[in-house]
Amino acid sequence: MNSLADTKRRPTDWQGAEMQKRIAGRYAAERRFKAMGMAAIMLSVSFLAFLLVVMVGNGFLGFTQTELPVEIDFPAATGGASPSQFEGPNANANLQVMGLRDIVDSSIEIQYGQKGTDLFSPGGWTAVNAEILSNPEIVGQKTTVYLPVVSDLDVAYKGEGNPESEKKVAELGDQLSTGFNWNFLGNSDATDPMQVGIWGAFKGSLITMIVTLLLAFPVGVLAALYLEEYAPKNRLTDLIEVSINNLAAVPSIIFGLLGLAVFLNFFGMPRSGALVGGLTLALMTMPVIVISGRNAVKSVPPSIREAALGIGASPLQVVFHHVLPLALPGILTGTIIGMARALGETAPLLMIGMRAFIATPPSSITDPATVLPVQIFLWSDEVDRGFVEKTSAAIIVLLLFLLTMNALAIYLRNRFETRW
Amino acid sequence: MTSATLLFLVLGLGLVAWFFGRLKAASLQTNSKSSRSALHSLPNYHGWYVALWAILPAAIFMVVWTMASPTLITDAALTSPAAAQLPQGGFARAAILSEARAIAYGNQVNAFNPLSQSMVEPYRDAISYFQMIGAVAALLMVFACGVFAWLQIKPDLRARTKIERVTMLVLLLASLIAIITTVGIFLSLVFESARFFSMVSPIDFLFGTEWNPKAVAGPRGETGFGAIPLFWGTVFIGAIIAMIVAIPLGLMSAIYLTQYAPAKFRTWMKPILEVLAGVPTVVYGYFAALTVAPTLRDFAVSIGISSASSESALAAGVVMGIMIIPFVSSMADDSIAAVPSAMRDGSLAMGATNSETIKKVLIPAALPGVVGGVLLAVSRAIGETMIVVMAAGLAANMTANPFSSVTTVTTQIVQLLTGDQEFDSPKTLAAFALGLVLFIVTLLLNLIALRVVKKYREAYE
Numbered sequence A: 001m002n003s004l005a006d007t008k009r010r011p012t013d014w015q016g017a018e019m020q021k022r023i024a025g026r027y028a029a030e031r032r033f034k035a036m037g038m039a040a041i042m043l044s045v046s047f048l049a050f051l052l053v054v055m056v057g058n059g060f061l062g063f064t065q066t067e068l069p070v071e072i073d074f075p076a077a078t079g080g081a082s083p084s085q086f087e088g089p090n091a092n093a094n095l096q097v098m099g100l101r102d103i104v105d106s107s108i109e110i111q112y113g114q115k116g117t118d119l120f121s122p123g124g125w126t127a128v129n130a131e132i133l134s135n136p137e138i139v140g141q142k143t144t145v146y147l148p149v150v151s152d153l154d155v156a157y158k159g160e161g162n163p164e165s166e167k168k169v170a171e172l173g174d175q176l177s178t179g180f181n182w183n184f185l186g187n188s189d190a191t192d193p194m195q196v197g198i199w200g201a202f203k204g205s206l207i208t209m210i211v212t213l214l215l216a217f218p219v220g221v222l223a224a225l226y227l228e229e230y231a232p233k234n235r236l237t238d239l240i241e242v243s244i245n246n247l248a249a250v251p252s253i254i255f256g257l258l259g260l261a262v263f264l265n266f267f268g269m270p271r272s273g274a275l276v277g278g279l280t281l282a283l284m285t286m287p288v289i290v291i292s293g294r295n296a297v298k299s300v301p302p303s304i305r306e307a308a309l310g311i312g313a314s315p316l317q318v319v320f321h322h323v324l325p326l327a328l329p330g331i332l333t334g335t336i337i338g339m340a341r342a343l344g345e346t347a348p349l350l351m352i353g354m355r356a357f358i359a360t361p362p363s364s365i366t367d368p369a370t371v372l373p374v375q376i377f378l379w380s381d382e383v384d385r386g387f388v389e390k391t392s393a394a395i396i397v398l399l400l401f402l403l404t405m406n407a408l409a410i411y412l413r414n415r416f417e418t419r420w
Numbered sequence B: 001m002t003s004a005t006l007l008f009l010v011l012g013l014g015l016v017a018w019f020f021g022r023l024k025a026a027s028l029q030t031n032s033k034s035s036r037s038a039l040h041s042l043p044n045y046h047g048w049y050v051a052l053w054a055i056l057p058a059a060i061f062m063v064v065w066t067m068a069s070p071t072l073i074t075d076a077a078l079t080s081p082a083a084a085q086l087p088q089g090g091f092a093r094a095a096i097l098s099e100a101r102a103i104a105y106g107n108q109v110n111a112f113n114p115l116s117q118s119m120v121e122p123y124r125d126a127i128s129y130f131q132m133i134g135a136v137a138a139l140l141m142v143f144a145c146g147v148f149a150w151l152q153i154k155p156d157l158r159a160r161t162k163i164e165r166v167t168m169l170v171l172l173l174a175s176l177i178a179i180i181t182t183v184g185i186f187l188s189l190v191f192e193s194a195r196f197f198s199m200v201s202p203i204d205f206l207f208g209t210e211w212n213p214k215a216v217a218g219p220r221g222e223t224g225f226g227a228i229p230l231f232w233g234t235v236f237i238g239a240i241i242a243m244i245v246a247i248p249l250g251l252m253s254a255i256y257l258t259q260y261a262p263a264k265f266r267t268w269m270k271p272i273l274e275v276l277a278g279v280p281t282v283v284y285g286y287f288a289a290l291t292v293a294p295t296l297r298d299f300a301v302s303i304g305i306s307s308a309s310s311e312s313a314l315a316a317g318v319v320m321g322i323m324i325i326p327f328v329s330s331m332a333d334d335s336i337a338a339v340p341s342a343m344r345d346g347s348l349a350m351g352a353t354n355s356e357t358i359k360k361v362l363i364p365a366a367l368p369g370v371v372g373g374v375l376l377a378v379s380r381a382i383g384e385t386m387i388v389v390m391a392a393g394l395a396a397n398m399t400a401n402p403f404s405s406v407t408t409v410t411t412q413i414v415q416l417l418t419g420d421q422e423f424d425s426p427k428t429l430a431a432f433a434l435g436l437v438l439f440i441v442t443l444l445l446n447l448i449a450l451r452v453v454k455k456y457r458e459a460y461e
Helices: A002-009 A017-062 A074-078 A091-098 A100-112 A125-134 A136-140 A151-157 A163-175 A182-186 A199-230 A235-249 A252-266 A274-298 A302-310 A315-343 A347-351 A372-380 A386-416 B003-031 B043-078 B081-085 B090-105 B114-152 B159-197 B202-207 B228-260 B263-278 B281-302 B313-337 B341-349 B354-383 B386-391 B409-418 B426-459
Strands: A064-073 A142-148 A177-180
Touching: A017 A064, A017 A386, A017 B228, A017 B263, A017 B281, A017 B313, A017 B354, A064 A074, A064 A100, A064 A151, A064 A163, A074 A100, A074 A136, A074 A142, A091 A100, A091 A125, A100 A125, A125 A136, A125 A142, A151 A163, A151 A386, A199 A235, A199 A274, A199 A315, A199 A372, A199 A386, A199 B159, A235 A274, A235 B159, A235 B354, A235 B426, A252 A274, A252 A347, A252 B159, A252 B354, A252 B409, A252 B426, A274 A315, A274 A347, A274 B159, A302 A315, A315 A386, A315 B159, A347 A372, A347 B409, A372 A386, A372 B281, A372 B386, A386 B281, B003 B043, B003 B114, B043 B090, B043 B114, B043 B159, B081 B114, B090 B114, B159 B202, B159 B426, B202 B426, B228 B263, B228 B313, B228 B354, B228 B409, B263 B313, B281 B313, B281 B386, B313 B354, B313 B386, B341 B354, B354 B409, B354 B426, B386 B409, B409 B426
Parallel strands: none
Antiparallel strands: A064 A142, A064 A177
């Protein structure tokens, strides 16, 4: 109370020590506040950086495999099979008749002892099969092939294995080498982590996305055009708008429940297929496309419409000949962003059964399929240590896919969008 | 002939119809000695007119036929001599018929029941017979309607108006899909929930505190469908822990970016922050389970909490909070930008520092918008599935200890529906009841949030 009385009596002494201290304090508070803001951003960005570093660091190893050389003496093992047998349509059958697997196994046993086959991944011999099909000449000679080792050894060689495997790795020493894991890009799901691949899930994702796009894009664009250009102000239009805004905010898992109850149980569509997955995701993506589409249509200036109407175009011609082409880049940008979201979606697809073990890539929209995010989820549940790096590698593939789509959206926006 | 082939054939014929319609209209145009205006519509529209006439009735017929023919096929197959050996009525008969049908359509290779094998041939015959009838009828319709429309082409045919009317109808139908979807969601949830509540009392479900779902009721009639622990877990992770992370970080980021950051920094940082929202949730879930959860558990053990679980509420909540940051940040950004600059300028002119202006003028003025944004963020967080499925665990604990494991509504929906797939057990139906609660809560949160934001916008307009 005293100081208040003082200030009333005489003017503030701005230069006095007390005031200077106060100002310094206020400036310090200002600096602290600013630093907090900076810290918040840096913290958020470093979370992102940490996440990416962990995933890339783990996943990078998923693209490599540990190999051991195996020398196969084909002329001795086959009794002189000629390379020409393994060309043309009967090649695979002839390889089976020849008993390629046994040949590989016995070569391994010669080189690494009785228990040698335990060192190698059970499906590894298929690599030799593929090698012969692409280059039959090797059957006529002594060849050295590099085959993937069992998962435990692979993990140990990469530095995180159990003591037993570590010991084996130390014994094998220099013979072990690292090669690129082509299986990972070409195979589908498997029980052996050395043989799993991303191709089946990738193809499933592609098919599902195509179904989603074919359904959501036309419906979304037409609905956006109707609502923005023609819809009369009435109850029905209000109801449509409210529904669209609500659908955009409904949790994705609810769409999964809808898919399960309606598409699978009511309409009896094939379970686990890309068709139902695509349908469900299309319902989810459609509101996103409608909302972004409306913004794009809204941004086309009225003068364009008036000019077209003025020279005698019908209302429909105005929209389809002039407004839609001008709004299309914006609509496409929104569509790609919506599709990217659908691509990363997991929960609704779990509901409709796209979580089965799929060892062969789907070839139609009704075949049982899985998609990249679901595959990641399934692998993350595996106990085998070998799946950790595969999961991260699959995440890298998914993130690259998403990155490409977003880059495309940004490119489209910068290249084609007109600022009026 | 499969239905896909038939569909493409009809579409191809539609193209042909379009071509002939256009050709006739064009010849009318060139033959008329007077000016261009002799034709009411451009030849293109006449082409579309014929094509639509050719395709639409046939397409509608094909849809109806696809729905009606299975019954007809079954009836026809049952008149065959092989059907006389079938058991009369009941489950066995239906099983045999469905097996025979599956084999006849090529969905199944071998029959388990020899009787089904005997029914395959009649089925195949009936299928091909009715498919043939359907295909012939559809093609006849294409021709008849196409020719009918083609004959109608005259200079004064108002083809464009008619096409436009059909197009308008298509536009309206496309918009109605949103309503149909909403109604579909609501009805399917309500319908399945009603079946659930006929087995389990809603009071037990909403206010029970024990969650341990069993297919059959226990000795004292307890069913273990008390959802309170799930609601608590959902609120604990989504509305408390995640928001403790997301609100300060999101709000401060937004303040720094809008009030302090140089333009260049802002243009770079904003998209980078947005990336956080674009990362798929399954990636966050894996990150939470693989990296964050073990780290937090080790930390908890080191400070003496021995009960720390490797599937902790904290891990799921923190990672979810990180995911929500850009969401809170952009909502806060919008509401701060909506505060009239006169208020800010006035405060600065009085000698307040930037931070004082922000804390005492901008934030209080933008508060309703920020609160609305936070509500939207909460609604998104409680509907989030993958992070909690992968990181939060399945134990339905009612605890406020962030290091212990809790479960959420979404986790349990996934859990209930990915186990056994008996569709009539209360266990599976409970998922729909949980879904209904989730749907209603997120809907209410969104409506309230939008209303708050809208009201506040109006205050400054």
